[in-house]
Amino acid sequence: xxxxxxxxxxxxxxxxxxxxxxxxxxxxxxxxxxxxxxxxxxxxxxxxxxxxxxxxxxxxxxxxxxxxxxxxxxxxxxxxxxxxxxxxxxxxxxxxxxxxxxxxxxxxxxxxxxxxxxxxxxxxxxxxxxxxxxxxxxxxxxxxxxxxxxxxxxxxxxxxxxxxxxx
Amino acid sequence: xxxxxxxxxxxxxxxxxxxxxxxxxxxxxxxxxxxxxxxxxxxxxxxxxxxxxxxxxxxxxxxxxxxxxxxxxxxxxxxxxxxxxxxxxxxxxxxxxxxxxxxxxxxxxxxxxxxxxxxxxxxxxxxxxxxxxxxxxxxxxxxxxxxxxxxxxxxxxxxxxxxxxxxxxxxxxxxxxxxxxxxxxxxxxxxxxxxxxxxxx
Numbered sequence: 001x002x003x004x005x006x007x008x009x010x011x012x013x014x015x016x017x018x019x020x021x022x023x024x025x026x027x028x029x030x031x032x033x034x035x036x037x038x039x040x041x042x043x044x045x046x047x048x049x050x051x052x053x054x055x056x057x058x059x060x061x062x063x064x065x066x067x068x069x070x071x072x073x074x075x076x077x078x079x080x081x082x083x084x085x086x087x088x089x090x091x092x093x094x095x096x097x098x099x100x101x102x103x104x105x106x107x108x109x110x111x112x113x114x115x116x117x118x119x120x121x122x123x124x125x126x127x128x129x130x131x132x133x134x135x136x137x138x139x140x141x142x143x144x145x146x147x148x149x150x151x152x153x154x155x156x157x158x159x160x161x162x163x164x165x166x167x
Numbered sequence: 168x169x170x171x172x173x174x175x176x177x178x179x180x181x182x183x184x185x186x187x188x189x190x191x192x193x194x195x196x197x198x199x200x201x202x203x204x205x206x207x208x209x210x211x212x213x214x215x216x217x218x219x220x221x222x223x224x225x226x227x228x229x230x231x232x233x234x235x236x237x238x239x240x241x242x243x244x245x246x247x248x249x250x251x252x253x254x255x256x257x258x259x260x261x262x263x264x265x266x267x268x269x270x271x272x273x274x275x276x277x278x279x280x281x282x283x284x285x286x287x288x289x290x291x292x293x294x295x296x297x298x299x300x301x302x303x304x305x306x307x308x309x310x311x312x313x314x315x316x317x318x319x320x321x322x323x324x325x326x327x328x329x330x331x332x333x334x335x336x337x338x339x340x341x342x343x344x345x346x347x348x349x350x351x352x353x354x355x356x357x358x359x360x361x362x363x364x365x366x367x368x
Contacts, residue, residue: 061363062268090361092234092330104223119328119336125359134324135305135364151304153364 018054029104032089032096034115037124043114043141044128045085050141051166056116057104057137058090063153064137067158068107070156074163083163084112090136093117132139141166195300197355200312203297204254205260205290208277213258213288218314218366222254223347225340226310226326227302230261232270233363235329236306237238242332243307243315244326245288246340255311255344257287268366279281298365305362311343311353321353324360 002133035043044054055071057064068087077083087109096115104113120123125134129149132138139150140160143166148164194200204214215224227243229236247257265272273291280289292298301310307329311321321343328334343353 026366058234063364063366089328092238117330119331119334121329121360122324122327122358123341125361132359133304133308134359136361138365151364 014140016104029101029109029113032100032104032113034093034096034113034117035122037116037127039119040114040116040118041127042087043143047144048146050084051113051141051163052140053085053163054088054140055162056088056090056138058136059099060091061136062070063122067137068109068155068156068158072110073156074159077160078163081167083167087113088116089113091115097128142167172309182258193300194310194322195269195302196322198319199317200319201300202317203263203300205292206273207288208273208280208285213290215258215312215317216313218256219315220254221256223314223320223344224310224312225250226258226301226312227253227257227259228298228301228306228308228310228365229259230271230306230363231275232263232268233306235362236330239307239325244283244286246325249341250252250344251286251345254347255331255347256350258290258301259285259287260292260297260305261288262292262295263294263366264368271366284329289299295365295367303308303365305364307360307362309340310345311340313347320347321356323358327358329360329362 013106043052046052053071053074057068059065071087074083089100093115100113100115121134125132128140131149133149135151137153138155141148141162145166147164148166154162188285202215204212219225229239229243242259243259251257261271263271265275276289278290287312295335303310307325309321309323309325310319313317313320321340323339325338325340326335327337327339339358341354342355346353
């Protein structure tokens with residue numbers, strides 16, 4: 001008797017999960033594109049009329065997760081002002097399916113998320129910015145007006161001030 | 168009037184110091200380091216001067232909670248096992264403020280060290296006084312120090328693949344120690360790797 005109730009509970013559990021997936025089907029992210037540094041590089045040096053805000057983060061990095069809403073808000077507020085936000089995840093490649101994708105869906109991230117998977121950290125950290133020690137969170141903002149790199153956390157106000165300096 | 172002037176001067180001095188402090192980013196390769204005294208997980212105080220037989224030190228700022236640190240734990244243990252007997256013991260220091268990083272408290276450090284079987288001291292940077300002197304910015308962050316000169320020989324990563332130990336093709340720290348043991352100058356003295364920012368309140 002107990003066993004059948006248990007099975008029934010599991011069954012209900014499963015079916016309710018499934019429903020949610022169907023309901024949110026349109027929003028669900030199912031994959032994240034993985035880049036080597038050489039593949040990512042063009043995104044870090046585009047030469048057009050846009051301003052790019054590139055945030056380096058990971059799901060396991062608490063201060064990164066804390067500042068994500070600021071980047072999401074920036075994306076929304078500046079959507080019509082030629083600003084593009086890209087979230088470059090440094091999650092472990094093995095955890096993309098288990099952690100990164102569920103995280104994107106749970107937080108309903110609207111910004112573009114890509115994974116940077118490249119072993120030669122010593123080469124690409126320096127190449128991204130000579131002052132970057134490799135600690136995350138870190139953010140790069142660039143446009144035709146200039147290029148600024150920040151090894152620090154942001155709140156929305158500070159982020160907006162920095163963005164405006166390059167708009 | 169004189170009083171006002173003194174206050175003004177004092178004020179200028181304070182501001183100047185505040186800015187200088189910001190500019191100071193800690194030890195660089197070639198700098199002489201100060202010894203420290205920090206509490207180990209066995210409650211004993213540890214200083215570099217305690218190691219009379221050492222030729223140098225592999226000082227690693229690391230912690231319990233950062234996945235990059237965790238991913239490097241086995242490599243840190245392997246380094247200690249291989250080089251302690253050759254005179255280069257690992258000294259691990261947790262620089263995080265436990266109030267800002269739950270799971271990095273002194274008791275948590277004891278648990279993690281025993282779970283993993285750390286063969287090296289795992290020191291608690293109480294009051295976060297030591298890591299700023301080194302200029303450590305993340306975990307893990309390695310400093311190889313020559314004991315005779317107390318000078319920094321290397322700052323950076325353990326190897327060239329922090330996220331995946333199977334993809335390592337260059338073992339930076341081992342190369343540095345091997346060079347020092349052979350009486351040579353290490354060829355690479357500075358490298359970078361991704362890590363977790365050090366947690367402060």
